[in-house]
Amino acid sequence: NFADQRIYAMRAEPRRQDAKSLPAGAPPRPVTPGGRCFYADLIVDPHRQRLLCVREDHGDEDREAVTTLVSIPLDGAPSAGDVIASGYDFYSTPRLSPDGSRLSWLSWRHPQMPWDGTELWVAEVSGTGALVNAALVAGGASESIYQPGWAPDGSLVFATDRDDWWRLWRASASPD
Numbered sequence: 001n002f003a004d005q006r007i008y009a010m011r012a013e014p015r016r017q018d019a020k021s022l023p024a025g026a027p028p029r030p031v032t033p034g035g036r037c038f039y040a041d042l043i044v045d046p047h048r049q050r051l052l053c054v055r056e057d058h059g060d061e062d063r064e065a066v067t068t069l070v071s072i073p074l075d076g077a078p079s080a081g082d083v084i085a086s087g088y089d090f091y092s093t094p095r096l097s098p099d100g101s102r103l104s105w106l107s108w109r110h111p112q113m114p115w116d117g118t119e120l121w122v123a124e125v126s127g128t129g130a131l132v133n134a135a136l137v138a139g140g141a142s143e144s145i146y147q148p149g150w151a152p153d154g155s156l157v158f159a160t161d162r163d164d165w166w167r168l169w170r171a172s173a174s175p176d
């Protein structure tokens with residue numbers, strides 16, 4: 001909803017009766033609370049019934065917004081989300097591996113812009129949904145990474161300008 005910047009859940013078409021979700025035709029239900037948090041780049045984690053996304057927290061007017069990756073449960077009371085990655089000025093493009101066992105994302109810091117230098121990270125997703133064993137896959141202050149995504153074989157594909165040309169690269173399917 002553009003008026004209040006909240007995320008809402010709704011269902012457009014009927015599904016199985018036993019599905020854990022909103023009934024068809026139900027009004028949208030807020031998933032996030034009102035306030036000074038804004039959300040972007042949402043993906044659904046069907047294995048854990050949650051959203052993964054970028055959150056900008058504008059709650060402290062005396063400083064810049066704090067940007068993090070968060071996990072927002074799809075069931076229950078509205079939640080601003082649990083922080084799963086923090087420490088950078090910017091985050092984007094969270095993407096789950098096909099089996100839901102790993103998450104990739106991009107991050108960068110001021111004064112970099114994403115076309116100047118970004119970092120591509122991958123972490124294992126634990127049974128509780130926490131990120132563990134985060135590792136830098138590619139990128140840095142003088143390498144820009146764009147549009148990471150997971151191939152069906154579990155390898156990570158991304159565009160990089162590491163040799164001054166935009167080219168596709170593939171990282172190993174192995175989580176190591």
